[in-house]
Amino acid sequence: MRPSYLFRAMQPLRSSIVRPTSTSSPAAHIYSAISTPIRRLNSTTATPTETQSSTAPSTPSVAPPSLRNYPYTLKTGTVVSVGRMDRTVRVAHRHTMWDSHIRKTYPKVTTYLVSDPKNSLREGDVIEFSSGYPKSRHVRHVVERIIAPFGEAIEDRPAVLTREERDAERVAKRTVKWERREARRAEGGEGQSLGGQEHVGRIRRLVYERTGAQ
Secondary structure, X not given: OOHHHHHHHHOOOHHHOOOOOOOOXXXXXXXXXXXXXXXXXXXXXXXXXXXXXXXXXXXXXXXXXXXOOOOOOEEEEXXXXXXXXXXXXXXXXXXXXXXXXXXXXXXXXXXXXXXXXXXXXXXXXXXXXXXXXXXXXXXXXXXXXXXXXXXXXXXXXXXXXXXXXXXXXXXXXXXXXXXXXXXXXHHHOOOOOHHHOOOOOHHHHHHHHHHHHO
């Protein structure tokens, strides 16, 4: 007889091996393992609902819907063209492009139309500009600061407007426009606009209704 067979014959039978006994059945362990995370989930999700309902605004904002904060990203570029358009320059932004077929990055230059509210930029300046607020149909970027001036010093140029100053100008222009429209309504006998606020779009109106209902 081979040694492996002899060793296997000396092993005890599987039925004679003593196994630990438990008072609960396997189904009870499975049920407890499933129900415990569910109870924890129910206990943790009830509190945010209460906090959301308490912090939800009951009435829409008084500010006009057009004066909202746009998300933006910061980019760096070089001014390549100045003077062709009033308060608008062309900026070359150098970045890399990923080719999914070759699986390699390549350098690329993208030209943007950037708003310059005070005509502070000169050709050759290295600037930081941001996206977000659309000035016109094709101009959707605005200068944030001058990183490295070219030629004329920064002190001899008009100051670049900050984001807070640009927002203040937008509010002032919107207020003047609102007053002119209300004056025309009063002269025509139409009275004040509904609710004393500007037109609210369908999506924003639905958001106001749902947040107010909560």
